[in-house]
Amino acid sequence: MEVTPKAIFLDMDGTILNHQNQVSIHTKEIIDELRNRGINVFIATGRAFEEIEGIVPPGFQVDGIVASNGMVGYAGHEVIFKHSLSRELVETVIKMARENKVYYELFPYGSPRITLKQDRDYVENEIRDPKPEGVGINEWSSRKDAIKEKINWADEIRGNEFSKFYFFARTKEQINHWKEKLELLKKEIDFTTSISTEYNVELMVANVNKATGIQQMLKHFNLSERETMAIGDSDNDLPMLRLVNYAVAMKNAPDSIKEVTDDVTEFTCDEDGVYHYLKSKLIL
Structure with a gap:
């Protein structure tokens, strides 16, 4: 330097x-x-x-x-x-996540992250013990904290300003399958995805x-x-x-x-x- x-x-x-x-x-x-x-x-x-x-x-x-x-x-x-993510994209992605039983957190600006109550059972089941061997302890701890006290389990999505989606899966096979689904969706609605570990993917506005x-x-x-x-x-x-x-x-x-x-x-x-x-x- x-x-x-x-x-x-x-x-x-x-x-x-x-x-x-x-x-x-x-x-x-x-x-x-x-x-x-x-x-x-x-x-x-x-x-x-x-x-x-x-x-x-x-x-x-x-x-x-x-x-x-x-x-x-x-x-x-x-x-x-x-x-901000569009409301259309938010609603489409949540429906897809539910159909594929993919753990998700939606982050509105200025308020707690959201997961819908109707998805709570399968979302919580993804964070059941024991921790999957490949998942990092920091990511696992963050998910445990989210389930316990960070997520707002909502009846419906409200508002129009959302910063991102975070998705998680217990296995690489499941998260990779979900990434494939998102790539197909990109052909209909443009957005950007990003990963920080092999067990997650995040979704943001296109070209961000x-x-x-x-x-x-x-x-x-x-x-x-x-x-x-x-x-x-x-x-x-x-x-x-x-x-x-x-x-x-x-x-x-x-x-x-x-x-x-x-x-x-x-x-x-x-x-x-x-x-x-x-x-x-x-x-x-």
């Missing part, structure tokens, strides 16, 4: 979040230090904006957040940009991803792509990693991610990899 970046974009799950879904105090401290030195630090996550406060340390601050895989961007609580969100955030802050660094670990980070000037993969990332980046952290997300990397590279 020849030039200190003016903007750093950090993924959450598998990057600044460890496998217990926590951001360490060391990560908060290094972000504070970088911001004090005039470097803009942003979050770029697949998670909804409303999820973030509950998984970061007290006092955690960044310059902006690109949430829901590029669907919405915030500077503080100011909305910089926002996209972390990279498009970052471009809008950079424009708001009068920054250029030449001045950017990003750190990530999974497939939904690929657009972001390909966009920025200097891309970094986590040690815990698969080889397919590491192959497209400029560097790899020495430590994993469970070893404060982002903290150690930023401290060694940028804090002289």
